[in-house]
Amino acid sequence: MSAQKLLLLPGDGIGPEVMAEVKRLIAWMNDRKLGRFELEEGLVGGSSYDASGTAVTEETMAKAHAADAVLFGAVGGPKWDGVPYDVRPEAALLRLRKDLGLFANLRPAICYPALADASSLKRDLVDGLDIMIVRELTGGVYFGEPKTIVDLGNGQKRAIDTQVYDTYEIERIARVAFELARKRRNKVTSMEKRNVMKSGVLWHEVVTAVHAREFADVALEHQLADAGGMQLVRRPKQFDVIVTDNLFGDMLSDVAAMLTGSLGMLPSASLGEVDAKTGKRKALYEPVHGSAPDIAGKGIANPIAMLASFGMALRYSFGMGREADLVDQAIAGALAKGLRTADIVAAGEKAVSTSEMGDAVIAEFSRLAG
Numbered sequence: 001m002s003a004q005k006l007l008l009l010p011g012d013g014i015g016p017e018v019m020a021e022v023k024r025l026i027a028w029m030n031d032r033k034l035g036r037f038e039l040e041e042g043l044v045g046g047s048s049y050d051a052s053g054t055a056v057t058e059e060t061m062a063k064a065h066a067a068d069a070v071l072f073g074a075v076g077g078p079k080w081d082g083v084p085y086d087v088r089p090e091a092a093l094l095r096l097r098k099d100l101g102l103f104a105n106l107r108p109a110i111c112y113p114a115l116a117d118a119s120s121l122k123r124d125l126v127d128g129l130d131i132m133i134v135r136e137l138t139g140g141v142y143f144g145e146p147k148t149i150v151d152l153g154n155g156q157k158r159a160i161d162t163q164v165y166d167t168y169e170i171e172r173i174a175r176v177a178f179e180l181a182r183k184r185r186n187k188v189t190s191m192e193k194r195n196v197m198k199s200g201v202l203w204h205e206v207v208t209a210v211h212a213r214e215f216a217d218v219a220l221e222h223q224l225a226d227a228g229g230m231q232l233v234r235r236p237k238q239f240d241v242i243v244t245d246n247l248f249g250d251m252l253s254d255v256a257a258m259l260t261g262s263l264g265m266l267p268s269a270s271l272g273e274v275d276a277k278t279g280k281r282k283a284l285y286e287p288v289h290g291s292a293p294d295i296a297g298k299g300i301a302n303p304i305a306m307l308a309s310f311g312m313a314l315r316y317s318f319g320m321g322r323e324a325d326l327v328d329q330a331i332a333g334a335l336a337k338g339l340r341t342a343d344i345v346a347a348g349e350k351a352v353s354t355s356e357m358g359d360a361v362i363a364e365f366s367r368l369a370g
């Protein structure tokens with residue numbers, strides 16, 4: 001097995017605390033020859049700004065380009081609220097996404113049976129939920145030009161954002177969704193607003209064409225994004241893979257997040273184009289949560305989102321599907337044993353620390369791996 005090059009960017013706040021648990025799991029896997037991971041580490045976000053005046057250095061960017069995958073913790077915090085806009089901590093993440101061409105954001109929403117009561121929906125609606133939201137990440141209204149606020153000179157201003165999608169952008173995100181569906185329950189739901197938006201008309205047309213041409217074996221349905229949002233909270237288990245644009249994906253994935261209980265549980269992956277020569281793709285894996293300054297330094301953060309993000313790296317960058325399954329099963333096992341960090345503990349019950357949860361997941365992983 002050739003070595004897998006991983007760049008770890010723990011970042012700020014609880015980022016380094018949750019990354020520490022992933023490092024322990026990686027060390028364990030390396031020791032047992034369950035992987036051959038070569039680790040590099042770098043500063044990112046506020047910690048990079050403090051060290052070098054920028055949210056991510058050119059040296060770290062070069063390491064990110066050279067790595068097989070990047071594992072990112074979280075950035076930001078009140079300490080850096082006043083720094084100039086272009087070197088603010090979040091700028092690092094945007095630069096990484098842009099320079100690595102990470103156009104596909106994958107956000108699974110999984111509800112572990114042990115946590116079904118922590119959801120804002122009734123247990124029977126979410127117990128066993130396993131859906132994947134595929135959000136287009138580098139186009140649409142967040143990037144389209146013109147994007148400006150114009151002074152109309154009559155005491156009024158006009159704000160303009162531009163929703164823009166080209167055929168190739170829709171084709172490539174649709175392919176990611178269909179390919180994922182083939183490895184899951186073989187169903188894709190595409191969401192847009194073709195009733196009121198031209199970009200929705202093109203989205204619908206292109207997804208339909210890609211499906212007919214390349215993925216006729218996968219079930220495809222279309223929903224208007226507003227109706228889809230309603231269905232997500234009404235009957236979430238009807239979905240397998242949802243594919244949608246940048247703006248709708250931003251909102252729908254946050255809605256889906258709440259179905260599963262806590263921000264501390266949710267991993268994500270951002271993938272680039274497959275390189276025709278090497279067959280590899282650039283990828284960055286990160287928890288959905290931020291740097292949680294309110295609990296940083298206390299050793300109580302939930303490391304599950306970060307551990308599950310590493311699990312996604314095993315699956316989508318390293319072709320280690322079995323080990324990825326083991327990570328997911330180890331997390332489910334630790335939860336089934338009753339371990340809960342403060343964010344998911346029931347009132348009156350005892351919460352475990354970040355490292356105790358890490359210990360439990362690694363112990364389960366070790367037991368399952370035999």
Ligand code: NAD
Pocket residue numbers: 014018073074075076077078090093263264265286288289290291292293294295300301302303305343
């Ligand atoms: P947050 O996700 O950091 O925290 C929201 C709430 O969830 C907090 O109460 C926090 O304690 C809790 N929480 C989050 N992760 C947790 C975990 N693993 N275990 C237990 N509890 C957890 O969002 P926020 O408070 O809006 O933002 C804080 C900082 O993080 C800001 O500077 C923001 O810009 C930044 N941020 C960064 C990213 C990123 O790096 N990708 C994402 C979101 C926010």
